[in-house]
Amino acid sequence: MRAVLALIRADGRGVDRVVPPTGHTAWLTVLSAAAMAFLAVFALALALATGRLADRWSDALARSATIRISAPVDQMPTQTRAVLEVLATTPGIADYRALDEDEMRALLDPWFGPDLPVETLPLPQLIALTETAEGVDGEGLRLRLAAEAPGAVLDDHTRWRRPLVSAAERLRFLGLISLVLIGGATAGMITLAAQAALAANGQVIRVLRLVGARDSYIARAFVRRFTLRGLSGAALGTVLGMIAVALLPEADAAGGFLTGLGFEGAGWLWPMMIPPMAAAVAFAATRAAALRMLRGIR
Amino acid sequence: MIELQNVAMSYGGGDLFSEISLKLAPGSFHFLTGPSGAGKTTLLKLCYAELMPSAGHVSFMGRDVRTMGRDDIAALRGRIGVVHQDCQFLDHLSVAENVALPLTVARRPLDARELMELLGWVGLKAQADALPPQLSGGERQRAALARAVIMSPDVLLADEPTGNLDWDMSLRLLTLLVELNRMGKTVLIATHDLNLIRAAKQQVSARVLRIANRRLQLAGADL
Ligand SMILES: Nc1ncnc2c1ncn2[C@@H]1O[C@H](COP(=O)(O)OP(=O)(O)OP(=O)(O)O)[C@@H](O)[C@H]1O
Ligand SMILES: [Mg+2]
Numbered sequence: 001m002r003a004v005l006a007l008i009r010a011d012g013r014g015v016d017r018v019v020p021p022t023g024h025t026a027w028l029t030v031l032s033a034a035a036m037a038f039l040a041v042f043a044l045a046l047a048l049a050t051g052r053l054a055d056r057w058s059d060a061l062a063r064s065a066t067i068r069i070s071a072p073v074d075q076m077p078t079q080t081r082a083v084l085e086v087l088a089t090t091p092g093i094a095d096y097r098a099l100d101e102d103e104m105r106a107l108l109d110p111w112f113g114p115d116l117p118v119e120t121l122p123l124p125q126l127i128a129l130t131e132t133a134e135g136v137d138g139e140g141l142r143l144r145l146a147a148e149a150p151g152a153v154l155d156d157h158t159r160w161r162r163p164l165v166s167a168a169e170r171l172r173f174l175g176l177i178s179l180v181l182i183g184g185a186t187a188g189m190i191t192l193a194a195q196a197a198l199a200a201n202g203q204v205i206r207v208l209r210l211v212g213a214r215d216s217y218i219a220r221a222f223v224r225r226f227t228l229r230g231l232s233g234a235a236l237g238t239v240l241g242m243i244a245v246a247l248l249p250e251a252d253a254a255g256g257f258l259t260g261l262g263f264e265g266a267g268w269l270w271p272m273m274i275p276p277m278a279a280a281v282a283f284a285a286t287r288a289a290a291l292r293m294l295r296g297i298r
Numbered sequence: 299m300i301e302l303q304n305v306a307m308s309y310g311g312g313d314l315f316s317e318i319s320l321k322l323a324p325g326s327f328h329f330l331t332g333p334s335g336a337g338k339t340t341l342l343k344l345c346y347a348e349l350m351p352s353a354g355h356v357s358f359m360g361r362d363v364r365t366m367g368r369d370d371i372a373a374l375r376g377r378i379g380v381v382h383q384d385c386q387f388l389d390h391l392s393v394a395e396n397v398a399l400p401l402t403v404a405r406r407p408l409d410a411r412e413l414m415e416l417l418g419w420v421g422l423k424a425q426a427d428a429l430p431p432q433l434s435g436g437e438r439q440r441a442a443l444a445r446a447v448i449m450s451p452d453v454l455l456a457d458e459p460t461g462n463l464d465w466d467m468s469l470r471l472l473t474l475l476v477e478l479n480r481m482g483k484t485v486l487i488a489t490h491d492l493n494l495i496r497a498a499k500q501q502v503s504a505r506v507l508r509i510a511n512r513r514l515q516l517a518g519a520d521l
Pocket of ligand 1: 309314332333334335336338339340341383
């Protein structure tokens with residue numbers, strides 16, 4: 001990184017002059033770098049958003065579960081008490097409590113309206129519990145519940161939670177893979193462009209070598225150009241990509257799976273890494289190509 | 299300065315020459331002659347490490363060029379001024395910039411007055427801002443000579459520096475080379491031009507080497 005900065009800071013005018021301008025193909029490198037950076041912004045947004053999603057689901061949901069007791073009204077208090085006793089002696093449970101009538105009403109409100117006579121309905125009793133970090137042995141708890149309170153059913157959400165979390169994790173992985181691929185493609189593209197420029201300037205390089213130029217001096221002329229092109233193109237593409245992400249429809253609470261494809265808070269700093277990374281890739285690719293070619297010239 | 303010990307060179311086929319030993323002492327003045335295709339240019343290329351010998355050793359100031367890294371060879375070329383037979387330039391830079399190129403790549407400061415003085419010496423003041431492709435063959439050779447001496451090198455190797463020049467200009471450049479030799483520079487000139495050698499011998503004590511029958515010989519006083 002320091003080499004890249006030194007390169008940009010150094011007055012490269014003398015070095016730049018000795019290699020003729022590459023002309024009309026220069027903007028192609030800038031354009032490709034911009035396109036790659038634009039894609040990288042989206043891959044990054046995908047990786048970050050799905051990462052957040054996976055964390056939220058596995059974190060918040062994994063720690064909570066409910067027990068539903070369906071029993072005839074007269075058995076309800078006994079069974080509820082039995083379940084609470086089981087929970088009190090089960091390891092891995094941080095907190096538990098039976099939902100009271102008001103909470104039940106709040107849960108049903110959105111579906112049946114506020115006037116529902118909750119107390120007259122044969123509703124199941126719900127017990128919310130929170131697991132500790134170690135978690136609870138779901139199968140063991142189920143067996144004990146079956147023995148003590150036949151009407152109790154443990155719903156630990158894993159049935160539907162697990163595939164969602166793994167889908168989110170896989171999406172994050174795909175996002176990261178895409179970033180790596182974009183980086184590789186950028187390196188390949190810059191290498192090809194640099195090789196073309198080096199080949200077109202074979203005569204110039206030979207003359208420079210004959211009058212005593214060091215390899216690093218000759219390489220610098222090319223490295224500087226392609227690093228600046230990679231940097232400026234990536235900066236352009238990143239800005240456009242960030243604008244596009246910012247203009248995505250606002251995430252709303254009911255939006256479900258696709259909400260929040262974007263950056264949050266400090267997450268906006270991540271895409272800022274793309275231009276320097278692109279510059280570093282351009283620097284390394286061009287330098288490698290230049291030194292490889294110079295080895296063939298005495 | 300430059301020493302060749304038992305050097306042989308081949309471009310893949312048979313040896314172009316072999317068993318060549320040569321010592322360019324500091325401040326010496328040598329001519330190199332021989333028929334076309336005998337290997338004069340090849341011998342010079344060995345001296346500035348554009349080629350490596352197929353046998354024997356080439357050393358510069360006591361150091362075998364084979365043991366030198368690429369940066370060492372670049373530094374060596376900063377101390378050896380070379381006028382190439384095919385005078386290659388950077389065609390997008392002006393004549394003045396081309397002449398100053400060894401200073402530029404060595405990151406040494408450029409004195410514009412000295413540069414113009416040098417261009418005046420080789421008669422290229424008017425062409426300072428021209429591009430190399432606009433020069434005549436003789437003008438290219440003079441520009442190449444100016445480029446070879448601008449670093450004030452310890453050694454000057456010139457390959458047919460007067461090949462395309464009229465006699466007056468040839469003498470003028472010879473005088474420049476003799477002046478440099480008097481300042482202590484080591485000079486080696488490959489040339490076919492016997493008149494040039496005779497003219498030089500009146501000004502300095504020059505030794506004449508000759509490549510013939512794949513060997514290097516010291517030419518006698520028969521010139
Ligand atoms: N790169 C090369 N590959 C193969 N053969 C070469 C190469 N360079 C030169 N030769 C051959 O080596 C021989 C000597 O070439 P060289 O240029 O050293 O001759 P010269 O003495 O300088 O001739 P001239 O007086 O015409 O300049 C020639 O026969 C030439 O064909
Ligand atoms: Mg020759």
